[in-house]
Amino acid sequence: MTEAASLAAGSTNPIKAQRLDIVDALRGFALIGVGLVHFVEQYIAGAYPEGYGEIAMATLADKIIVGLVQFFLAGKFYAIFSFLFGLSFFIQIDKPSRNNQPFAARFIWRLVLLFGFGYIHHLFYRGDILMLYSVLGISLLAMHKLPTRVLLLIALALFLGLGRYISFATTGDLLRMDMNPNSELNLFYFEQLKNGSLLDVFAINNIVGIQNLLAFQFGIFGRGYITLGLFILGMCFGRFGFFHTISQHKRTLKRSLGFAIASTVICIALMAGTFVLVGEPQFNTWLETLALTFYDLANLSLAVAICSGFILFALRENSTKTMRFFAPYGRMALTNYLMQALIGTFILYGWGLGFIGEWPNRYLLALGIAVAIFQIVFSMYWMQRFHYGPLEWVWRSLTLWQKVEFRKQL
Numbered sequence: 001m002t003e004a005a006s007l008a009a010g011s012t013n014p015i016k017a018q019r020l021d022i023v024d025a026l027r028g029f030a031l032i033g034v035g036l037v038h039f040v041e042q043y044i045a046g047a048y049p050e051g052y053g054e055i056a057m058a059t060l061a062d063k064i065i066v067g068l069v070q071f072f073l074a075g076k077f078y079a080i081f082s083f084l085f086g087l088s089f090f091i092q093i094d095k096p097s098r099n100n101q102p103f104a105a106r107f108i109w110r111l112v113l114l115f116g117f118g119y120i121h122h123l124f125y126r127g128d129i130l131m132l133y134s135v136l137g138i139s140l141l142a143m144h145k146l147p148t149r150v151l152l153l154i155a156l157a158l159f160l161g162l163g164r165y166i167s168f169a170t171t172g173d174l175l176r177m178d179m180n181p182n183s184e185l186n187l188f189y190f191e192q193l194k195n196g197s198l199l200d201v202f203a204i205n206n207i208v209g210i211q212n213l214l215a216f217q218f219g220i221f222g223r224g225y226i227t228l229g230l231f232i233l234g235m236c237f238g239r240f241g242f243f244h245t246i247s248q249h250k251r252t253l254k255r256s257l258g259f260a261i262a263s264t265v266i267c268i269a270l271m272a273g274t275f276v277l278v279g280e281p282q283f284n285t286w287l288e289t290l291a292l293t294f295y296d297l298a299n300l301s302l303a304v305a306i307c308s309g310f311i312l313f314a315l316r317e318n319s320t321k322t323m324r325f326f327a328p329y330g331r332m333a334l335t336n337y338l339m340q341a342l343i344g345t346f347i348l349y350g351w352g353l354g355f356i357g358e359w360p361n362r363y364l365l366a367l368g369i370a371v372a373i374f375q376i377v378f379s380m381y382w383m384q385r386f387h388y389g390p391l392e393w394v395w396r397s398l399t400l401w402q403k404v405e406f407r408k409q410l
Contacts, residue, residue: 028330033077086234163225332389
């Protein structure tokens with residue numbers, strides 16, 4: 001999916017390959033977390049209708065599962081995945097930029113293709129992130145020559161909620177999500193997922209889904225601003241050459257792990273205290289924007305802790321199994337991300353098997369784990385025989401306007 005992945009696949013330098021394998025393994029690890037969240041949420045990108053969660057939360061185990069998934073996975077693995085996308089964008093931009101080679105047109109075309117993949121994915125599941133990635137990726141072209149210090153300040157401002165505050169002050173109801181689970185629109189959306197045909201799902205995701213996506217990304221919830229900050233942070237880490245000297249940063253990683261855990265606890269306490277002052281959340285007040293900022297900071301802090309812990313684990317002397325398990329999955333991230341949604345929506349939505357709202361969380365988590373294991377095994381098998389994942393190969397070939405080498409010579 002990235003130039004780093006392709007370099008790693010063909011590298012003759014084992015140290016260099018290991019460094020890049022860590023990036024691919026981390027990407028695969030993050031994608032597993034993203035998938036588990038989606039399966040437990042039953043691929044519903046919106047408010048659940050009243051009474052819907054009764055089966056999902058049937059036992060104490062189901063309640064514990066959803067709590068653990070929300071605390072440890074939701075928002076955290078997405079953050080890691082987004083950070084790595086920023087890193088991959090830097091890799092694509094950096095070399096031609098340093099060599100004074102034209103790259104802007106090809107890079108934009110690559111993002112246009114990514115938008116196309118994302119739009120197809122969005123028709124199946126309106127929680128797509130690839131369209132957002134493609135749009136925000138263009139902004140990296142405008143920023144890639146800025147000093148690193150300036151980029152870090154921009155990222156910090158975004159993490160502290162600047163985009164959310166500006167949006168809340170200027171857009172009013174224009175980018176406000178419908179958070180009433182029993183509103184006519186949300187009930188209709190759920191009805192289409194539960195009983196509608198594939199074309200019905202496409203239709204509601206194409207219209208209402210786009211509106212929901214814009215409101216979630218650029219309204220009071222501000223996910224898009226956080227994503228841009230993560231892209232910038234990934235670009236800065238690319239400049240630092242962090243992953244090319246990763247074995248030299250064990251002490252830094254250990255310190256960041258401890259700091260991130262402490263920061264997570266503090267941000268959760270601030271978020272909880274602020275929401276206590278809010279009372280019944282309506283997501284339409286300045287105090288709630290502050291609470292959501294603490295929520296984002298808690299997610300980012302825990303994401304740093306998870307990321308640091310994983311890298312430290314991968315840097316152990318016997319790390320080959322970790323790389324072999326996660327790296328192929330990460331190299332096929334585009335294919336696996338879209339495959340997750342196709343499998344999940346087929347099993348859950350009415351156009352497929354129609355189990356949405358009928359399984360407890362323990363079954364949904366088991367399903368997500370089973371899909372992840374299947375994809376990992378499939379990716380290991382595939383990458384032994386091919387240079388790229390299926391969609392990665394299509395993406396690269398269309399980017400270059402030529403048929404690139406696909407099958408390895410075994």
